[in-house]
Amino acid sequence: MSCCDAGAMSVQDALTTMLAQITPVSAHITVPLTTAQGHILAENVLSPLNMPPFDNSAMDGYAFRFADWRDGIVMPVAGTALAGQPFSGEIPVGACLRIMTGAQVPAGLDTVIMQEHTAQTSEGVLFTQQPKAKANIRYLGEEIRIGDVVLTAGTRLHARALPLLATLGLPEVKVHRRLKVAIFSTGDELKLPGTPLHEGEIYDSNRYGIEAMLNRMGIECLNFGIIPDDPAQLRDTFIQAAQTADAIITSGGVSVGEADYTKDLLLELGEVGFWSVAMKPGKPFAFGKIRDKHFFGLPGNPVSAFVTFYQLVQPALRKLAGEISVAPLRIPAIAEHNFRSAKNRVDFQRGYMSVNTEGQITVRSTGAQGSGMFTSLCAANCFVIVENDVPVGTSVTVELFNEIVN
Structure with missing residues (x-):
């Protein structure tokens, strides 16, 4: 993904630049399972146990x-072994032991035959x-030996990891503390849903999606609401956010012609990293610092x-939170129609991936791709990554949505 508009950083270079400047939070806490x-x-x-802890019947x-x-x-039956109730008697040569799933297999016995492959006789x-x-x-x-590494630092604990830790008898684990991220929208035209709109006004929607994705990432969201286009209020909000959060995310105020306040405040209070990324949608994306806190400026559309948060901010916050970096799942799919590219930019179009009657993975557009048209995003289950024009019937790369939006 090296294509780019003049003056705009490529998507990969933007990611590399941000990740190189981010160090995971150092504070650790211990939490119960x-x-x-x-x-x-x-x-x-590290495992404190062998798993299984003893030979047992499957x-x-x-x-x-x-x-x-x-x-x-x-074979005569010498007794019975139950799960949690081992058999402790003698088992004569030529005899067998009735045994249940999970029960300990006594020393000397080396094979279990399932009951469906046996018949009872009087003897x-x-x-x-x-x-x-x-x-x-x-x-x-x-499965596991004492001292084996069963989960590595940076692993996010999910419903598959927790039973493993419980199996090992671990009542608590040491984890990175949760991130705190401040968010706010900027613009005189923005109003809260539920309030009447006047001429030229629109409802603020971006914070709802951003906060929902932050919640799914296990991040505490500090929602500062809507800040008007007033440099004094913006300055105060930036300072307060930098005092209370690990990172700051804004939407709006970073497009050409709108950026003066935000950019000037970045230069005054911190630093500007970059201000433009060669991607569609989302070219006006800003990265920098407010004091010692990372700043991500999302476009207002x-x-x-949504796309810039998903593609750029998400991996940056995962590293800041201490999570192991995992590349997004991208696979080839057959285009059900032509996809037109945005010249000199990587185009993250909204698509719907499915499997046709021949078992092939295919993808189609979910509709109009304008940067303000959210209906096509709601109908999508993937991004179609278009770097050049894609004719119908040829292969195109798709990126499946992950757990923060599904």
């Missing part, structure tokens, strides 16, 4: 010594299928604000 979901691990988790059936079995013999158990040696036993430590 019950409230750990969404937190990001601050250190590797099936309801009968445990026995494989060397004792001969085709057609009947014991007859195997109706030939057993396989060492079958249906989950062996001590076959709703789709532009």
